[in-house]
Structure formats: C-alpha cells, structure tokens
Amino acid sequence: xxxxxxxxxxxxxxxxxxxxxxxxxxxxxxxxxxxxxxxxxxxxxxxxxxxxxxxxxxxxxxxxxxxxxxxxxxxxxxxxxxxxxxxxxxxxxxxxxxxxxxxxxxxxxxxxxxxxxxxxxxxxxxxxxxxxxxxxxxxxxxxxxxxxxxxxxxxxxxxxxxxxxxxxxxxxxxxxxxxxxxxxxxxxxxxxxxxxxxxxxxxxxxxxxxxxxxxxxxxxxxxxxxxxxxxxxxxxxxxxxxxxxxxxxxxxxxxxxxxxxxxxxxxxxxxxxxxxxxxxxxxxxxxxxxxxxxxxxxxxxxxxxxxxxxxxxxxxxxxxxxxxxxxxxxxxxxxxxxxxxxxx
Numbered sequence: 001x002x003x004x005x006x007x008x009x010x011x012x013x014x015x016x017x018x019x020x021x022x023x024x025x026x027x028x029x030x031x032x033x034x035x036x037x038x039x040x041x042x043x044x045x046x047x048x049x050x051x052x053x054x055x056x057x058x059x060x061x062x063x064x065x066x067x068x069x070x071x072x073x074x075x076x077x078x079x080x081x082x083x084x085x086x087x088x089x090x091x092x093x094x095x096x097x098x099x100x101x102x103x104x105x106x107x108x109x110x111x112x113x114x115x116x117x118x119x120x121x122x123x124x125x126x127x128x129x130x131x132x133x134x135x136x137x138x139x140x141x142x143x144x145x146x147x148x149x150x151x152x153x154x155x156x157x158x159x160x161x162x163x164x165x166x167x168x169x170x171x172x173x174x175x176x177x178x179x180x181x182x183x184x185x186x187x188x189x190x191x192x193x194x195x196x197x198x199x200x201x202x203x204x205x206x207x208x209x210x211x212x213x214x215x216x217x218x219x220x221x222x223x224x225x226x227x228x229x230x231x232x233x234x235x236x237x238x239x240x241x242x243x244x245x246x247x248x249x250x251x252x253x254x255x256x257x258x259x260x261x262x263x264x265x266x267x268x269x270x271x272x273x274x275x276x277x278x279x280x281x282x283x284x285x286x287x288x289x290x291x292x293x294x295x296x297x298x299x300x301x302x303x304x305x306x307x308x309x310x311x312x313x314x315x316x317x318x319x320x321x322x323x324x325x326x327x328x329x330x331x332x333x334x335x336x337x338x339x340x341x342x343x344x
Contacts, residue, residue, distance in 0.1 A: 029265035032294040035273050039223055039250070040199045045295030046072040046304045047167050047203075049278050050091060054299040055137055057130040058098070059089045060145045064156065068164055071305035074203055075157060076167040076297060079150055079183060081176040086118040087150040087186065093172050099124040114175055121147045150183065154190045159201040167203040167297075169227070173211040180214045187219070194221035205253060212248040224249040225275060233258045242270055253277055253297065256284060261291040268292075282307060 036043045051063025052070060059077055067075045078091045095101040095111045101124055102111065113121070127142035150168075159165050173179055187193075192201050202222040204215045212224045226249040228241055233254070245252045251273035254263070259276035267274050276288055277297035285307050288296065298304050 029261065029268040029292050031268035032264070032273060032292050035268060035271055036294050039273075040197065041295070042073055042199070042310075044289075044293065044308070045074065045273075045275065046301065046308065046310070047074045047076050047275065047295060047297040048072045048301035049076050049297045049299050051075055051077070052299070052301050054280065055302075056139075057127040057142055057145060058299075059091055059148070060126055060142075061148060061156070062127075062139075062142065062145070064148075064153065067301045068157065068162065070301040071310035072164070072301040073199070073295075074165040074167040076169060076205065077153060078169045078171040079179070080113050080171050081179055081182070082113070082118045082121060083115055084117040084119075087179070087182060088113075088118065088121065089148045089150060089153055091171065093175065095121075095124065098129055099126055100128065118147075118149070150186055151190075154186065154192065159192055165199065165201045165203065167205055167225075169205040170208065170211045170215075173206060173208050180211060180218055184215070184218045209244050209248045216248060223251065225251045225253045227253040227277075228255065228258075231255055231257045233263075235262075238263050238266065242267055242272065245272055246270055251275060251294070256288070259288060259291065259293060264291055264293060279304075 033043050036045065048067035048070065050058035051060070052066035053059070053063050056063040056066055064075055064077070077089045079087055080090055080093070081087055090098075090113055092098060093113055095113055095116070101108070101116075104123055105111075105120065108115075124147070125143065125145070126147055127145035130142050131138035153166070157164060157166055168183060170179060170183070187202060194200055194202070200221070200223050202219075203225060204212065204219075204222055205225045205227055206212050206215075207227045207229065209226060212226060215222070215224055226241070226245045230237075233241070238258075241252060241254075245267075249272075252267055253275045254277075256276045256279055259274065264274045273294040275295040275297055276293050279285060279288060279296040279298050280300050280303070282303065285296065285304065296304055
C-alpha cells in the first residue's frame, strides 16, 4: 500500500511540474513591461557586452564607438584597478589572453592585471589577438589599441548628453578593496547623476552579492543586476538566486541556457527584471522575446538594434572625440619612443 502511495505521489508531482512548465511555455509572464517601466527603461533593454565585441576587440575604443552608433541602451564594461590605483576597463583578471604582456615583460612572474601599473599597461597591445583569431573581421588599426581608463570611457560615452548609459561590471571586486566607492566617486566627479524621470545612466553588474550590497548603499538610484554563472540550474537553486537578488539587486542576469519562461515568470512575481547573456543569434532573440525576457546582453549590438528597429544617430562629435583619443595615444607612443631613443 505504501509503495502505491509513493508511486501516485511521485506521478502527481511530475504531472504538476510538467503542467507548470508547459503553462509558462504557452503563456509566458507579461509582468516584465510593468517592472521595466518603474525604471523608465525602453522595453526591452539592449546592452552591448564589452562594446561591439563581435566586430572589434572587446573593451576597446573601436568596440565602444561601434556600440554607441548601433542604437543600444547600454554599453557593458568591466572595471578593475591597477597597481598604482587607476581604474581601467578590462575583462580578464589575467593579461595573457588579450595582450602581449609575456613578450613585453618576460621577466614578470605574474601577469595578473592588479600587479601592473597604468604606465606598464599602456605599453601592451590590446587588439592584435583579435586580428589573429578573427581574420575575417580584422583591421590594421586594431593592432594599435591600448587599454582605456574608466575616466576616458565616462568622457567618451558621456551618458548625460548621448543618452547611452553604461553598465559597469565589477570584475572580481574581492581583489580591489573599496573599488565600489572609487567608481561612484568618479561618476559624481563627472556629474553623471540619476534623474527621476529618465532612464538610469548607470547600471551595476556583478557576480558578487557583497559588492552589489555596497553599491546599493553608495548609489541606490542606479539599478543593480546579480549575474549568475551556471549553465544548468534546478528550480530550487533558481529560487535561492532570487532570494539573494531581492536583497541586493533589482534584476538578475542568467546565462541564456537557463532563461526558461518559468524562471523568468518566477523573477517577475518578485518584481525583478531578467537580462539573459550572451545573446548573439537572431533565433535566440525570437525565443527569448516569446519567453518575455526584459533585456538582452549581446556581443552584437547592431543585430539587436536592427531586430528591434532602433537606430541611434550621433553628431560628428562622437567620431571626432574617438579620433582625438586615438591621436593622443599615437602622440604618447611617439613621445615614449623618442624618449627611449634619447635614453639609449
């Protein structure tokens, strides 16, 4: 008798799970638009992952410039801190994947970014790897790129005047004590404040709940997104993530693999928005649009902007400012070269 009871109970639970998931497949949550409206976002929110990183080396000036011109709402960039205390834009904590650090500094025992000064980082090449890995998208100019500081990005993107916001990810914040306050201070110095009737000019993203908690205290008006890493997640774990998100953030950023409609619906019931990453195919967009995702993080911002019929037109000042930064870098390189010759 007990055996039959267990079997029947198991069948009921299986049926309930199937029904619940099928229900959200045919009737996805429609609460996202109301949630997004609270933040004055356009729906859906389009975020360029490390700039237009499909068509240009990630987190570099050309990638940021292409993203600005594409029509997206935000440009996502990772912030770290150098050995001499400068805030810079770079994704990896280690320099070897994206630079020639081992060739320029063969004597170094560690190639962690935090062990390099800004002057040392300025000597590295940040784009040649892209030309080698993606020859069909290569450009000669990509071989002359250098690292950007957060200050340069704030001046170039200029959210107050362009209307394009920044999604700043705190990369491994446990390595950089106090980095949250430093970022907030730079935003305040640039007068990049939030306005009640306008979309947020800055979003904060992190895998670290503790970092997002600090940001909620330092700059509560800028929305925060908790990122998750797993390619597979159980309903119980998802609810656990939502519990944490409710405490420290306004939305959750899961991998696309786990952004099922029943998970999105569960987030919406708690008043949380959902931005899956990294969405680079049009078929993914069609699926997640049906699943009612509230925004998308992509390496291909032009694809998203075209899909949602958004075109951003900027004046010549955007291009001119980008050229000016490149010219300044070239002048600095030339000066360094001349100084080196003089020293020799």
